[in-house]
Amino acid sequence: MQLLHTVADLRAALKGESETAFVPTMGNLHTGHIALVQQARRQGRPVVASLFVNPLQFGAGEDFERYPRTLVADCAQLEPAGCDLVFAPDVREMYPEPQTFTVIPPLADELCGAHRPGHFAGVATVVLKLFNMVQPRYAVFGKKDYQQLFLLKGLVRQFNLPITVLEGETVRAEDGLALSSRNGFLSPEERAEAPRLYRLLKQICARLGAGETDFAALEAVAAQELAHHGWEVDYVSIRSRRTLLAPAAGERDWVALAAARLGRTRLIDNLEAGAASVCE
Numbered sequence: 001m002q003l004l005h006t007v008a009d010l011r012a013a014l015k016g017e018s019e020t021a022f023v024p025t026m027g028n029l030h031t032g033h034i035a036l037v038q039q040a041r042r043q044g045r046p047v048v049a050s051l052f053v054n055p056l057q058f059g060a061g062e063d064f065e066r067y068p069r070t071l072v073a074d075c076a077q078l079e080p081a082g083c084d085l086v087f088a089p090d091v092r093e094m095y096p097e098p099q100t101f102t103v104i105p106p107l108a109d110e111l112c113g114a115h116r117p118g119h120f121a122g123v124a125t126v127v128l129k130l131f132n133m134v135q136p137r138y139a140v141f142g143k144k145d146y147q148q149l150f151l152l153k154g155l156v157r158q159f160n161l162p163i164t165v166l167e168g169e170t171v172r173a174e175d176g177l178a179l180s181s182r183n184g185f186l187s188p189e190e191r192a193e194a195p196r197l198y199r200l201l202k203q204i205c206a207r208l209g210a211g212e213t214d215f216a217a218l219e220a221v222a223a224q225e226l227a228h229h230g231w232e233v234d235y236v237s238i239r240s241r242r243t244l245l246a247p248a249a250g251e252r253d254w255v256a257l258a259a260a261r262l263g264r265t266r267l268i269d270n271l272e273a274g275a276a277s278v279c280e
Contacts, residue, residue, distance in 0.1 A: 001079040003086045007133050010048075010087050014134065019044035022136035024127060027051040027088075028068040028181040029077050032171035036140045037081040039168050043138045046084035050130055052094060056101070056122030063264075068181065087134070094129065101125050104151060107244060111147050112259055112268065115234045123148055124155055131161060139163050144170040144178045146257055146270040150244050170269075172198070178269045185265040193229060197258055197269050200225055204238065204256040205273040215247065218256075226260050234259040234266070241272060 004010050014020060021040035025033050033049075040047045051074055058064035075086055101121040107113075108120035131139070139156075141149045153165050171179045176198035177191075186194055200222040207218055215238040222236045239245060241253045253274040260267060 001075070001083055001086060003075060003088060005088055005090070006093055007089070010085070010133055013085055014046070014048070017046060018137060020134060020136040021045065021047050021138040021140065022130070022134045023047070023049045023083075023140050024130050025049060025051060025074075026053045026067065026181065027074050028070050028184075029074045030171075030179045030181060030183075032142055032144065032168070032179040034077055034081045035171050036142055036168040037078060037083050039166060040138060040140045041082040043140075043164075043166060044136075047082055048085045048087060048134050048136065049078055049083045050134070051086060051088040052126070052130075054094075054122060054126040055091060056095075056099060056125055057119050058122070059116055059118060062116070063182075063185075066185075068184065087130075094126065099125065102128050102155070105154065107147075108151055111235060111237060111239075111244075111257060113147070115259065120148065120151055124151065127152055128155065128159070131163060136163055138166055140166045140168055142168045142170060144180070144269065146255060147244065176202075178267075180267065182265050182267070185263075187263060190262045190265065194262055194267060196226065196229060196231075197260065197267055198271075200236075201256050201258060201269055201271040204236075205271045208238070208254055208256070208273045222258065226258075230262070232261040234261070241274070 002013060021044035023036045023040050037049055053067050055064055071088055078086055102124040104121055104124050113120050141152060143149060156163050156165055175195040177195045204218050204222055219236045219238060223233045226233050236258045238254050238256050240247045240251055241255045247254055255270055255272050257270040
């Protein structure tokens with residue numbers, strides 16, 4: 001496995017490759033990231049993973065400075081997973097000039113975007129730059145970041161990029177908590193409480209499957225339950241899987257999404273529900 005730090009070295013290593021599979025990450029890898037790398041390996045070679053903590057997607061007062069940088073440990077996980085190239089640029093390499101943000105649709109200002117202004121513009125910008133650098137045939141993103149995945153698939157369509165976006169299923173701990181690099185910020189007491197988010201989404205999913213369609217009531221009950229147990233709720237929302245907007249009348253394929261803070265740590269999760277989904 002090669003570790004590369006410059007765009008010039010990356011392009012030299014990938015010269016002539018047409019079936020590259022790419023997994024962009026911010027590092028501090030866990031089993032969920034490794035599953036994406038393994039999925040990428042089944043699609044194309046060589047497999048490239050990027051490790052870059054992107055400052056453009058962090059807002060004022062967020063955890064950019066304390067976000068873990070664990071290059072050695074990350075590489076130790078990537079090599080046995082079948083990664084061929086690791087691209088770990090510094091900020092100057094990624095942004096050699098003052099950066100112009102990529103234009104994104106209004107949906108980026110809803111859900112997580114409503115609570116993290118500019119976040120998805122920063123995500124879209126760095127991903128588009130990485131796509132230009134790696135020029136992959138395949139790119140793999142996890143479904144845990146559901147809104148991000150939806151927006152990046154739209155980015156690929158909007159810019160007519162010759163990239164197939166693959167979706168990686170959310171990897172969970174035994175108690176249901178979605179794996180996240182930020183889980184390490186949780187205290188033991190917070191870690192014990194954290195699976196409540198998943199359980200409440202399962203309850204929403206089950207009620208939708210049973211025929212309930214009062215979305216606002218389902219959202220409110222879940223948000224109240226979280227708040228009662230000490231969470232600071234950003235949102236609980238039931239959306240159309242097709243548009244990620246409010247479900248249209250008669251629509252039967254939904255996704256329930258939630259974001260809330262437990263102590264200093266912001267957690268997100270989602271579950272798909274409806275005619276084409278099994279809520280697990």
